[in-house]
Amino acid sequence: MRVHVDQEKCCGAGSCVLSAPDVFDQRDEDGIVIVLDAQPPAELHEAVREAAAICPAAAILLEQAPERV
Amino acid sequence: MTTAERIAAAPTGTETAGHPGPLAYPAARAAGCPFDPAPAVDHARREQPVTRATLWDGSPCWLVTRHQDVRDVLGDPRFSAEATRPGFPFLTAGLRELITSTSSSLIRMDDPEHARLRRMLTADFMVKKVEAMRPDVQRLADDLVDRMTDGRTSADLVTEFALPLPSLVICLLLGVPYEDHDFFQERSRVLLSLRSAPEEVRTSSDELFDYLVRLAESKQHEPDDGIVSRLVARGELDFEEVANMGRLLLIAGHETTANMTALSTLALLRNPAQLAKLREDPSLIKGAVEELLRYLTIVHNGVSRVATEDVTIGGQTIPAGEGVLCTINTANRDDAVFPGGDTLDVSRDARRHVAFGFGVHQCLGQPLARVELQIAVETLLRRLPGLRLDVPFEDVPFRHDMAIYGVHSLPIAW
Numbered sequence: 148m149r150v151h152v153d154q155e156k157c158c159g160a161g162s163c164v165l166s167a168p169d170v171f172d173q174r175d176e177d178g179i180v181i182v183l184d185a186q187p188p189a190e191l192h193e194a195v196r197e198a199a200a201i202c203p204a205a206a207i208l209l210e211q212a213p214e215r216v
Numbered sequence: 217m218t219t220a221e222r223i224a225a226a227p228t229g230t231e232t233a234g235h236p237g238p239l240a241y242p243a244a245r246a247a248g249c250p251f252d253p254a255p256a257v258d259h260a261r262r263e264q265p266v267t268r269a270t271l272w273d274g275s276p277c278w279l280v281t282r283h284q285d286v287r288d289v290l291g292d293p294r295f296s297a298e299a300t301r302p303g304f305p306f307l308t309a310g311l312r313e314l315i316t317s318t319s320s321s322l323i324r325m326d327d328p329e330h331a332r333l334r335r336m337l338t339a340d341f342m343v344k345k346v347e348a349m350r351p352d353v354q355r356l357a358d359d360l361v362d363r364m365t366d367g368r369t370s371a372d373l374v375t376e377f378a379l380p381l382p383s384l385v386i387c388l389l390l391g392v393p394y395e396d397h398d399f400f401q402e403r404s405r406v407l408l409s410l411r412s413a414p415e416e417v418r419t420s421s422d423e424l425f426d427y428l429v430r431l432a433e434s435k436q437h438e439p440d441d442g443i444v445s446r447l448v449a450r451g452e453l454d455f456e457e458v459a460n461m462g463r464l465l466l467i468a469g470h471e472t473t474a475n476m477t478a479l480s481t482l483a484l485l486r487n488p489a490q491l492a493k494l495r496e497d498p499s500l501i502k503g504a505v506e507e508l509l510r511y512l513t514i515v516h517n518g519v520s521r522v523a524t525e526d527v528t529i530g531g532q533t534i535p536a537g538e539g540v541l542c543t544i545n546t547a548n549r550d551d552a553v554f555p556g557g558d559t560l561d562v563s564r565d566a567r568r569h570v571a572f573g574f575g576v577h578q579c580l581g582q583p584l585a586r587v588e589l590q591i592a593v594e595t596l597l598r599r600l601p602g603l604r605l606d607v608p609f610e611d612v613p614f615r616h617d618m619a620i621y622g623v624h625s626l627p628i629a630w
C-alpha cells in the first residue's frame with residue numbers, strides 16, 4: 148500500500164490522525180495533513196483504509212501494491 | 217394545524233404513481249421516542265430516500281436522508297453553502313434573518329474563500345493541540361463536579377456541568393472573558409431558538425457581533441494567546457471579519473458540546489446495560505462517544521445546501537437552484553452502514569457517522585468536541601456512581617424548539 152494525500156483538498160478535520168496516528172499527522176502551522184509513513188506495514192492497512200473512508204474532503208488516496216504472482 | 221397533525225394528514229403513499237406529496241419539514245418526533253428521528257423522515261429514508269419536502273413558508277426543498285447520499289451531497293462542490301443564493305433552504309424566518317442579515321461567516325461560504333478563512337483556524341483545533349489540552353479540560357471538569365456535589369445530592373446537569381465546561385474551554389481558547397457568559401449564552405439561545413422572531417434574532421446577533429468587535433479592538437492594545445487576539449495580529453482580517461469568526465466559534469463551541477453532554481448522560485441513563493458496560497470498561501469511552509454522536513445527532517434538522525448545477529443523487533436529479541436538506545440524523549441510523557442503527561451500542565464501530573457533517577465544511581472543532589465529551593462522560597460516570605435521573609423521564613424538557621437538539625435542563629441526583 149502506498150499513501151498519497153492532497154494537501155490542497157485537506158480541510159484539517161483531523162479524523163485521519165485519530166484513525167491512524169502512525170501514518171498521518173497535521174502540520175504545526177495550519178493543521179493540514181502530512182504523511183508520516185507512505186508505505187505503512189500491513190497491520191496498519193485497515194486503519195489507513197478507514198482514515199481514507201472517513202476523510203471528509205476525500206484528500207487521501209491509496210494505491211494498492213499489485214499482487215505478486 | 218400542529219406539525220404532528222400536518223404529518224398525519226400528509227399523504228405517505230403515492231397519490232399519483234411516482235409523485236408522492238411533499239413532506240412537511242421539520243416533522244415531529246414520535247411521542248415517547250425523543251432520541252429517534254421523526255418517523256416521517258426515517259420512513260422516507262427507507263422508501264424514497266431523496267424526497268420532496270415543504271418548509272414552514274411553503275417553499276420546496278429536497279430531503280436527502282441516506283448515509284451515502286448525504287456524503288455525496290456534502291462532499292460535492294456543486295452544492296453550495298452560500299445562503300444568499302436563491303433556493304437555499306431555511307428552517308425558520310428567524311434563521312433566515314440570522315443567516316442573511318449579517319455578513320457571512322465561513323460556514324456559509326464556498327471554497328476558495330471558505331478554505332482561506334478555515335485555514336486560519338485549523339491549527340488551533342488540530343488533534344495534537346487539543347490532546348495537549350486534556351489535563352486542563354479534566355481539571356475544569358473535576359472542579360465543576362466538586363462544586364456541583366458540594367453538600368448537595370441533586371442538581372441540574374445542564375447549568376452546573378454540561379454548559380459551563382465547554383463554555384469555559386472555548387472562552388480560554390478564544391480569549392473571551394468567561395464572566396460574560398450570561399451575556400453570550402442568552403444571545404446564543406435566542407439565535408438558535410426556532411421560536412425567536414426575526415427582529416429578536418437580529419438584535420441578539422447584532423449585540424453579539426458588537427461585543428466581539430469591541431473584544432477584537434481591545435486585543436490590539438492588549439494582545440494575549442487567544443484565537444481572537446492572534447487573528448487580529450495576523451493583520452489579514454479587519455475587526456468585523458474577526459468578530460464574525462469569533463461569533464461562530466463562540467456559539468458552535470459551547471452549544472453543541474453542552475447539548476451532547478447532557479443528552480449523552482440521559483441516553484446512557486435510559487440504556488442502563490450500556491451505561492454499566494462503559495463503567496466496567498472505561499477504555500470504551502472513545503468509541504462510546506462516537507456512538508453517542510451517531511445515535512443522538514444533535515444537528516437534528518439537517519444541513520442546508522443549494523444545487524448550483526443539475527446533480528443526480530441516489531438516482532434522483534436535483535435541478536440547479538433547488539435547495540437540499542441533508543438529514544444527518546437519519547443518515548446516522550442507516551442500516552446499510554450501521555446495522556441495528558436504532559439501538560445504542562457503545563461497543564459499535566461508529567466512526568463513519570456524519571454527526572459532524574461531511575465535506576470541506578465538516579466541523580472544525582471536532583477534535584476538541586471529542587476530547588470534551590470523552591472527559592465529560594468519563595468524569596460523570598466515575599465521580600457519580602449513584603448517578604440517576606431526578607424527575608420522571610416524561611418530564612425532561614427536550615429541545616424540540618432549538619436548532620441544536622438536547623435538553624433544556626436535566627435534573628439529576630447521585
